[in-house]
Amino acid sequence: MDKETFRRFGHEFVDWVADYFDNVSRYPVRSPVSPGEIKAQLPTVPPEEAEPMERIFSDFKEVILPGISHWQHPGWFAYFPANNSPPSVLAELLTAGLGAQCMIWATSPAAAELEEVVMEWLRQMLGLPAGMAGVIQDTASTATLCALITAREAATGFSSNRVGARQPLVVYASSETHSSIDKAVKIAGYGSDNLRRIATGNDFAMLPEALERAILQDKSVGLRPACVVATLGTTSSTAVDPLEPIGEICQRHGLWLHVDAAFAGSAALLPEKRGMLRGAEMMNSFVMNPHKWLLTNFDCSAYFVKDPGLLVRTFEIHPEYLKTGQDAVVHNYRDWGIQLGRRFRALKLWFVIRTYGVEGLRAMIREHLRLAQLFKGWVEEDQRFKVLAPVEFSLVCFRLERPGISEEERARLNQTLLDRVNSSGRVFLTHTSLKGQYAIRMAVGQRTTTENHVREAWELIRSAADAL
Ligand SMILES: *Cc1c(COP(=O)(O)O)cnc(C)c1O
Numbered sequence: 001m002d003k004e005t006f007r008r009f010g011h012e013f014v015d016w017v018a019d020y021f022d023n024v025s026r027y028p029v030r031s032p033v034s035p036g037e038i039k040a041q042l043p044t045v046p047p048e049e050a051e052p053m054e055r056i057f058s059d060f061k062e063v064i065l066p067g068i069s070h071w072q073h074p075g076w077f078a079y080f081p082a083n084n085s086p087p088s089v090l091a092e093l094l095t096a097g098l099g100a101q102c103m104i105w106a107t108s109p110a111a112a113e114l115e116e117v118v119m120e121w122l123r124q125m126l127g128l129p130a131g132m133a134g135v136i137q138d139t140a141s142t143a144t145l146c147a148l149i150t151a152r153e154a155a156t157g158f159s160s161n162r163v164g165a166r167q168p169l170v171v172y173a174s175s176e177t178h179s180s181i182d183k184a185v186k187i188a189g190y191g192s193d194n195l196r197r198i199a200t201g202n203d204f205a206m207l208p209e210a211l212e213r214a215i216l217q218d219k220s221v222g223l224r225p226a227c228v229v230a231t232l233g234t235t236s237s238t239a240v241d242p243l244e245p246i247g248e249i250c251q252r253h254g255l256w257l258h259v260d261a262a263f264a265g266s267a268a269l270l271p272e273k274r275g276m277l278r279g280a281e282m283m284n285s286f287v288m289n290p291h292k293w294l295l296t297n298f299d300c301s302a303y304f305v306k307d308p309g310l311l312v313r314t315f316e317i318h319p320e321y322l323k324t325g326q327d328a329v330v331h332n333y334r335d336w337g338i339q340l341g342r343r344f345r346a347l348k349l350w351f352v353i354r355t356y357g358v359e360g361l362r363a364m365i366r367e368h369l370r371l372a373q374l375f376k377g378w379v380e381e382d383q384r385f386k387v388l389a390p391v392e393f394s395l396v397c398f399r400l401e402r403p404g405i406s407e408e409e410r411a412r413l414n415q416t417l418l419d420r421v422n423s424s425g426r427v428f429l430t431h432t433s434l435k436g437q438y439a440i441r442m443a444v445g446q447r448t449t450t451e452n453h454v455r456e457a458w459e460l461i462r463s464a465a466d467a468l
Helices: 003-026 053-067 086-098 109-126 140-155 179-187 208-220 243-253 264-269 271-277 308-315 346-381 407-423 451-466
Strands: 133-137 169-174 195-198 224-231 256-260 285-288 301-305 385-387 395-400 428-434 437-443
Touching: 003 053, 003 086, 086 346, 109 133, 109 264, 109 301, 109 346, 133 140, 140 169, 140 179, 140 224, 140 256, 140 285, 140 301, 140 308, 169 179, 169 208, 179 195, 195 208, 208 224, 208 243, 224 243, 243 256, 264 271, 264 285, 264 346, 301 308, 346 385, 346 395, 346 451, 395 407, 407 428, 407 437, 407 451
Parallel strands: 169 195, 169 224, 224 256, 256 285
Antiparallel strands: 133 301, 285 301, 385 395, 395 437, 428 437
């Protein structure tokens, strides 16, 4: 591509993205295509001859876009949000342009030093204990895997890195824990049989007494408890595991405490939500995702550790071709995680924090919390519906009750309701199961979502219920 074409399309694409931000609510939130529909429109062999950008861009609009679900749509209430923002997108353009591979300090000193500084800003913003050090990972899944591998090494005096796993080690998490913990337990060599799913109370938060009982039981049969994963904001219902009693149990029995706050961690920006971090000084590691609820486009996951020395000792490598004279005085982030090659992700987080200011980010989160409470109030006022879990953050779990029918029929009824609401193309909500009960999830968290969008969702839900 010649530089004039790059410039012309560069301007055109920025205009296109700016228009997309303005017009995203005109698209159906969830892509309506059927499986195979997009693939059928694409050539099965690569082009031998060069194609003009006009044609490629036109195919993007005609073929690809219909198969995109619009996560930045103000009617996005599905899963959790993955919200982005104009400054974050602009920073990504610069990151792509620089094309720097930021594996070690020497391969781009500014990337390493900015990451260190921005993660320290974020630590302060979240009110995490002084001294915790942060590193950006691609996802919370990777951060949790790093935590579980480090916990494994800490429990075995760093011998399993050398000789492989010998003695079975046990991991504890609540029955509401995220599937990334199941995955990490498998990959890190603990084995799925050595993951204990601890019971939760009516609020879906881990019961500390049940945790301690499980640890004692395992010890009594000669197993070796190694790590507890506590969740602040579970994926199904944003339940908050009680950190302080869990931390005390970990201290008592010498276990690693990893905290998964992938979604709800952003709420720690608000002093009124900091209570969930009581006991945080007992955490060994903590993860939250700026790519979920902090306006930083995917991917950007913030992993904090109490003792970076243990992390580095677990992951460091010293091939001759990567040795530099500065290794003792700088951070080489290749040793802070799994991947060697690293994108320059700190740049977009820096742009976001500076563009909005901490107060601006707090205002967004407060507004989402307000909208969720408002929605919850509407659900409670309508006798046909029931709220199924405490609304700790911006997620409301609810369902259409209809007494006198079986649990199975009720699940089907709510599924139909959800399908009809989503088919409108105006909003997108997803579901979960809470102690066997089918629940519709209304997750507020899009940058451009306003009270009107939440009201529209509720009206669509009510009229779908009227018609059932
Ligand atoms: C979303 C989520 C994850 C997974 O996040 P990724 O960054 O997609 O790996 C893990 N834990 C919780 C509680 C989540 O909500």
